[in-house]
Amino acid sequence: MPKRSAKPKLGRLQKLDPTDYWQTQADFQQWLTDAETLELLSESVGLELSLPETDEAQSEAFTLLLEAESETVLLAGHLGTPEAADLGRLLSWAAKAKTTMVIWVAPAFSTDVGPTLDWLEQTSEVMFVGVTVELWSIGKAAMAANFMPIYGAVDDSDAELEESADAEADLPTEPEPEPLTELQQENLDFWSGLCDRLDRVGSLVKSGSPSIEATMGFAIARAGFRLNAILDRDHNSLYTELLLSGIDAQPHFHLLAQEREAIADNIGLPLIWDGAGDQICMVASALTDVDLGDRGLWPTYQAWFCDCLERFYETFFDRIKQLDANSYQPLPRHRATDLNDALILPAQPRG
Numbered sequence: 001m002p003k004r005s006a007k008p009k010l011g012r013l014q015k016l017d018p019t020d021y022w023q024t025q026a027d028f029q030q031w032l033t034d035a036e037t038l039e040l041l042s043e044s045v046g047l048e049l050s051l052p053e054t055d056e057a058q059s060e061a062f063t064l065l066l067e068a069e070s071e072t073v074l075l076a077g078h079l080g081t082p083e084a085a086d087l088g089r090l091l092s093w094a095a096k097a098k099t100t101m102v103i104w105v106a107p108a109f110s111t112d113v114g115p116t117l118d119w120l121e122q123t124s125e126v127m128f129v130g131v132t133v134e135l136w137s138i139g140k141a142a143m144a145a146n147f148m149p150i151y152g153a154v155d156d157s158d159a160e161l162e163e164s165a166d167a168e169a170d171l172p173t174e175p176e177p178e179p180l181t182e183l184q185q186e187n188l189d190f191w192s193g194l195c196d197r198l199d200r201v202g203s204l205v206k207s208g209s210p211s212i213e214a215t216m217g218f219a220i221a222r223a224g225f226r227l228n229a230i231l232d233r234d235h236n237s238l239y240t241e242l243l244l245s246g247i248d249a250q251p252h253f254h255l256l257a258q259e260r261e262a263i264a265d266n267i268g269l270p271l272i273w274d275g276a277g278d279q280i281c282m283v284a285s286a287l288t289d290v291d292l293g294d295r296g297l298w299p300t301y302q303a304w305f306c307d308c309l310e311r312f313y314e315t316f317f318d319r320i321k322q323l324d325a326n327s328y329q330p331l332p333r334h335r336a337t338d339l340n341d342a343l344i345l346p347a348q349p350r351g
Contacts, residue, residue: 016135018079018107028079032105037145044147045103045129046206046219048321049073071223074099078106082113094126100246101127101223105147108132122213125245125279127223129208149208184212190231190292191216194302198309204317205309217243220313221320224248227312229305233292238301240308241284242316251328253281256319266315269308285312 022028031037033051042049074094078086082104094102109117109130121128134146180188191210198207205218205227218227224246230239244252253275256263264271269285287304291297 014137016137018133018135021135022079025077025079029077032075032077040145041103041105041131041147044131044206045149046204047073047101047222049075049103071101072097072099073223074102076102076104078104080106081108081110082106083110084112084116087113087116099126099223101129103129103131105131105133107134109150118209121217122211127217127219127226129219149206180212186292187214187231188212189295190298190302191229193298194229194305197302197306201306203306203310204313205306218309221317224252225316225320227309229309231292236288236290236292238287238290238304239284240305240312241282242312244281246279248325249277249279249281250275251325252320252323253283254330255323255325255328256283256316259319263315263319267311269311283316 018028022031032041038049038051074090074097076082076086076090090102090104104117109132114130117128117130120126130150132148132150134148136144136146188210194216195207195210198205205220207218210216214231214233216229218229220227220242224244226243226245228239228241228243230241232239253273257273257275260271260273263283267285272282272284272286274284275281285308287301287308290301292301
């Protein structure tokens with residue numbers, strides 16, 4: 001007879017209602033502050049999150065103030081499905097904290113909140129990340145939680161949303177969303193292919209929901225920094241860009257620029273350095289003479305984005321974490337033009 005395998009028996013996964021484990025909002029909020037939870041959430045969103053050393057981390061019943069290096073991150077947690085009123089309070093606290101990033105965790109996002117999150121993510125200088133939390137049982141005893149960044153997309157597969165839909169069956173139905181334009185559909189198709197490639201190769205760059213805009217953004221290292229992939233049809237070009245934003249954008253940019261040669265060697269691609277904006281700076285690499293109208297060439301362009309994003313991530317991640325804006329000493333005004341190869345990239349909505 002064949003020898004039996006010594007491998008342990010695999011358990012069976014079963015999705016649970018989050019309230020099976022967290023009985024109250026306070027329980028859920030306390031769980032979000034646990035070190036293991038923050039580590040799991042950090043891996044999910046691509047940032048290193050931690051509680052501040054002070055005892056003032058809790059700012060409201062459903063929000064926490066965290067740190068990502070020297071930046072402030074607003075973390076909101078809901079045990080149920082957030083409503084529009086919760087979004088209003090969230091924006092109020094984000095403004096009060098002057099945060100550059102908001103992470104919202106909930107089992108699901110309702111149909112009125114989800115599109116608003118997506119719109120804020122696409123148009124605001126503040127980064128908005130919607131994250132669903134799933135609870136699974138493994139066998140009869142162990143349970144595990146899983147975070148899924150969705151960047152404002154609506155997860156309508158949960159039973160909670162179905163129950164909500166039944167409860168609101170007698171209310172007037174909302175109008176159907178406007179159909180995507182041909183260009184928006186083309187953007188969505190392209191970014192979907194890029195996200196699939198990033199997932200297949202196990203990239204360090206974490207993909208969210210594909211964008212319908214010409215720009216798709218990715219988190220990197222800390223708030224105030226963003227990796228962008230840009231389709232510039234007007235100039236038949238693609239751009240991979242590290243975007244720096246906020247009041248420390250200029251000092252952070254010039255601190256990075258002090259390592260221009262080493263950074264160029266690490267990335268291995270020609271770079272564009274643009275520090276012309278007061279609170280917006282960027283470092284980018286371009287691929288020119290592209291033909292986005294030929295879908296047969298898309299895999300080549302998606303491969304370029306995948307490779308370029310990975311190079312930017314590996315090169316800048318640790319450098320960004322170590323940046324201290326207070327250590328920057330501005331050069332005399334007559335030397336401010338040293339970065340003379342700066343190029344202003346085409347104005348595009350940034351995801």
